[in-house]
Amino acid sequence: MSGLVRAAWRLPGAAAAGRGRAGRALSQAGTGTGGDGGGAEGGGSGSGSREAVERLVRAHPVVVFMKGSPAQPLCGFSNAVVQILRLHGVEDYRAHDVLQDPDLRQGIKNYSNWPTIPQVYLNGEFVGGCDILLQMHQNGDLVEELKKLGIRSALLDAEKDQDKK
């Protein structure tokens, strides 16, 4: 598994940082209000309030607060989260770019009582940052947690393919 993770750092996204502001798709999920970066409630103030953050973390089974976007992460740790989710075939999730909204950036840290970004929420519950997600990926816990959310990890199918060879 760790070989897969090492390879993940070389996937597209790892090389594409800092090329400008194109393609800032802050929300991968198609429907809904978006709820990114203060847009949902019409402005910067209040977007970091407990209620606002609560709404964001409950809006989707998989919610990530990061620097940059899944298409263009702006921090290695945030990119790690994106790449791990991608390895599991999870492309439909809510991603919020805290660099776009200082109130949200502080608000999410207060909400989870966690000092750093990225932050991953599964089913509204704070799971941890990049280190913990990496651990969960390596020890199989992430596959299990995704299964509880009704999400079938792509790695289950990948393993099946490997068994057939």
Added chain:
Amino acid sequence: GPLARAIRAKLDAALQPTHLQVLDESPRHGGPPGAETHFAVVVVSGHFTGLSPLQRHRLVHAALRTELAGPLHALAIVARTPQQWESDPHVPPRPPCLGGSKHERHRD
């Protein structure tokens, strides 16, 4: 540097680790050597027994609350019990920096 020493002292006091590595990774994140903004710590301590990864990380954060509110911008954590460390004394590869600090208008 001074922050590295402070981090080491705080973790020693709070967690009495049997093994402790404090690494200034700031150069890997676009800072000059000795910038002391991004750190990685490997903490092996019996205090972690029975605790989930989240709880372990929170213990480390609690010990470094002052630093995290100040100059410590990012902190990568490996937190294992002595038994876990004995059976696996390796740390996962660190993700490469993508220059995130350069995109910030102001610090955390």
